Amino acid sequence: MTIPEMRTSRWIEVRESPIHGSGVFAARRIPKGTRVIEYLGDRITHKEADDRYEDHDPSDNHTFLFIVDRRTVIDAGVNGNAARFINHSCDGNCTSVIEQRRVFIESTRVIEKGEELGYDYEIGREKDDPENVDEIFACRCGSPKCRGTMLYPAEKPAKKKKAKKKVAKKKTAKRPVKKPTKKKTRRAKGGRGR
Ligand SMILES: [Zn+2]
Numbered sequence: 001m002t003i004p005e006m007r008t009s010r011w012i013e014v015r016e017s018p019i020h021g022s023g024v025f026a027a028r029r030i031p032k033g034t035r036v037i038e039y040l041g042d043r044i045t046h047k048e049a050d051d052r053y054e055d056h057d058p059s060d061n062h063t064f065l066f067i068v069d070r071r072t073v074i075d076a077g078v079n080g081n082a083a084r085f086i087n088h089s090c091d092g093n094c095t096s097v098i099e100q101r102r103v104f105i106e107s108t109r110v111i112e113k114g115e116e117l118g119y120d121y122e123i124g125r126e127k128d129d130p131e132n133v134d135e136i137f138a139c140r141c142g143s144p145k146c147r148g149t150m151l152y153p154a155e156k157p158a159k160k161k162k163a164k165k166k167v168a169k170k171k172t173a174k175r176p177v178k179k180p181t182k183k184k185t186r187r188a189k190g191g192r193g194r
Pocket of ligand 1: 089090091139140141142143145146147148149
């Protein structure tokens with residue numbers, strides 16, 4: 001049976017976030033295990049996603065790509081809905097669930113009215129990541145469990161420390177930053193918390 005599309009949601013509202021840009025907040029108390037909204041957008045292949053954002057500045061993390069599986073990426077930058085504004089959190093109150101090759105955001109605990117929604121993007125690391133990838137995807141979620149980066153897993157502690165330092169202290173000038181050929185895409189692990 002096909003799951004009905006959840007383009008909008010009575011549970012949430014979009015407004016400015018203290019974490020980053022626009023965020024998604026509970027418009028009412030959301031019970032644990034609620035399917036809050038579907039992550040919608042253009043369904044394209046990984047190759048199409050790479051081509052689409054080929055000229056995208058690699059130091060800008062602002063794309064809305066979500067990996068469904070090896071074949072499909074959802075680009076919420078095109079025909080996306082409010083789900084694309086849900087910020088990353090290292091210890092969020094939501095999780096992404098993949099069902100019938102579609103992505104849904106579900107609450108993992110009770111979310112009180114006015115609380116910001118967040119889930120772990122778990123953006124995968126790639127061999128050709130630029131040196132400063134953890135700066136580009138720096139996390140400011142404020143959670144005590146914050147790993148400092150939206151990437152998963154967090155880098156080795158020694159390297160992580162270095163990445164946290166101010167840009168001025170970077171030693172990258174001696175070494176040219178590798179130019180990434182692949183786009184960073186949000187990687188969600190389906191089926192978590194179920
Ligand atoms: Zn964090």
